Amino acid sequence: MKLIEALEILKQAPTEGAIPFEVYMVSSFTPLHLQTFLAAELRKRNPNRSVSLSSGLYGDIRGNLTRMAQSKSDGAAIVLEWSDFDPRLGLRSLGSWDPEVTEDLLNNARQFATFLCAVLRSMLVKFPVSLSSPTLPLPPVTHYPSWHSNKFDLSLKQCVASMLVSISELQNVHIISSDRLDISSPFNRRLDPKSEYASGFPYQIPHASEMAHLHANQLLPLNPKKGLITDLDDTVWLGILGELGVDGISWDLEHGAQGHGSYQRFLQSLSRTGVLLAVASKNNPQLVDEAFRRTDLLLSRNHLYPMEAHWGPKSESVARILKTWNVAADSIVFIDDSPMELAEVKAVHPQIECLLFPKSDPAAILDLQYRLRDLFGKRSITQEDTIRQESIRVAEEFRAESANGNVISDVFLRQAEAELTFHVQKHPLDPRAIELVNKTNQFNLNGKRYTDASWLTYIKQPNTLLVMASYRDKYGPLGKIAVIAGRKERRTLHVDTWVMSCRAFSRRIEHHCIEELFERHEIEEIVFYFEWTPQNGPIQEFLAELLGGSPVAQGRLTRNCFAERRMKTFHKVLETANG
C-alpha cells in the first residue's frame, strides 16, 4: 500500500454505527507512517469498525508497555527494534561502542526481555496482541567484519529467540514471522537513516507498509477458508486414470511425480485441521473408487466428502458440494490443473478462489502450498475441527434417513439416540463460543459480532450467563453447535446472542435449549434481543412459532407460553458442566 492510499482510506468516514476498535501501539520510536498504514489496513479489512490508534511516549518503551497492559484497548501492536533492548543499538544514541561494552549491552537486552515477558504474563493478555521482533540490521557494534557471525550477535539473537519462545506460549499474543517478513520486505531495504535522524522514524515507507499489513493480519485476521475442492487427474496424482489405469497413476520420486505426493500429504494435513475436502473430477466413478483403494495413497478416501466423479460439468459438481457442506462460495478454494475447468467453475461461482495446480513446476507447487496455508491457516485446532468432515457426513446421513425433507417425525427422532450436553462455563472461556457466534448466519438471533476484547468484557459481567450445547446421535458427533449468551436479571433472562450451527437443524435442539434455560437457571421469562438480518430466516421462523407472530426487537417468552408451544424433544441430557 502506498502512503497516499493509506491516507485516502482514513479520509473516508466510518460507516454509520461502526463498532469502535481501539488499538494501542507500542514502540519506542515515533510511529508516524507505521501508525497511518496500520490504521488504514485495519479500516480496509473491516469497514464496520471505527479504528482508532493510540501510542505512548517517544523513547519510553517500558512505560509504553506498562500503559498498554493497563489500557482497555481492543488490541495492541508491539513493534520492537534493537534500540528497545539497549539505546546504543539504535542510530539516535551516541553511546559507546567500545569493545568492553558488549557484555553490558547483552545484560541490558536480557533485562528488557525479562521485563517484556513479565508485563505480558501479568496482564493475562485480555485482548489480542501482535508483536514483531527487531526487523532492522544490527549496527556495526563489534570489531568483526560484517560477514563474520560473532558471539555478541548470536547471543543477542538467542536472547530475543528465547523471549519469543516464552511469549509464544501466551494465549492471545501473536508473533509476526520474521521469515515471512524477509520474503515481503527485503532486509537491506528496511532502515531509513535519514528519516530516523530527521523525525525519529526508522523505517523506509515500503517496510512500514508491510509491517502494518502483517500486524493487521494478526489483529484482525481474515476468516480462513473452510473447504477445498480438488481435481484428481494430474493433480492429486500424475496421469489420466481413464487412460493409464489404477496402476499407471503415480505420486512419487521414482515416477517424477513427487509434487503430486507432496500435494496429497498437504491435503491430508489440511483435513486434520478441520478443512473440508471434496473431489470434483471428470472421471469414471468406478475407477476412482478403485484408485482410492490403493494402499500407498497418502490421502485417505475418508477425508474426501462428497466425491463428485462423473462426466458432468464441474460447476455443477461444485454446486452440489457447496449445498452438502452448506458453506458460502467465498469460503471455498477450487484447484484444478486445467485453466479451462477453472474458468468454467469461476464463471458460475465467481466468489470461489480458483487456483491452478502447476503440475510440471515443483517450485510453483511448493508456492501453492504456502498460499494454501495462508488461506486456510488458523491459530489453534479445536475439537470441532477434528470432527467437522465427519459431522457433515453424519448430518447428510441424518437428512437422508429422515427422508421427509424438513418434517422429521417423532419416531425418527426417538430412534436417533440423541445426546445433548450443556456447558455452563465461563472460566476458562471456550474459544469455540466466539468462533461460532462470529461465523453463524442462519440461526442467529441478531447477527451481532464481537471482538475478542468485547466478548471477554461481556462474558465477564457477573450476571452474564453463557450456555453452549454439544450434540451427538447414533450417526455420530456434531460437536459444540449452539451458544446462548444473556444477562440474568432476577427471573428474567435477556438473551443478547443465540446461534446454532446449520448442521444441527431439524433435531429440535433449539426447543431443548430453551427448556434448559427455564429448568436449570430458575427463569420465568426470556427476552430475545432479535434483529432481522438478510440471512437469519431459520431463527425468524422458529421465534414466530414460539412467540405467536413475527419476532420483534424484544420478544418475550414466558415459561407457560413455552410449555404450550414447544415441540416434543427426545434428547438425553448427559451432563451439565459448571464452571
Place this chain on the structure above:
Amino acid sequence: MDELHVRLARCFSAVFPSLSPARILKAQSSNVEGWDSVASVTLFATIEEEFGIEIDIQDLKALLSFEKLIVYLQQTLKQNGF
C-alpha cells in the same frame, strides 16, 4: 490544472482532508490548521513516494507552501529528466 498540480493537490488532500480544492492551491503552513511538524513529515513522505524523488532535509524548511512545492517539483523533475 496540469498533471503536476493535480498530483500534488492529491497529496495535500490526503494529508489535509478538510482543505477544499481552492484552498489547497493557496495552502501554506501558516494558513492551514494542523500543518505541524508531523503533518510536514507526512506530506513530504507522500510527495517523495508520489513523485519518486528524495527531498533534501536542508530544503524542507523552505518548502512550506503548495506554490513553493510546485516550483521545487518542476525544477527537480526537470533535473531528473522527466
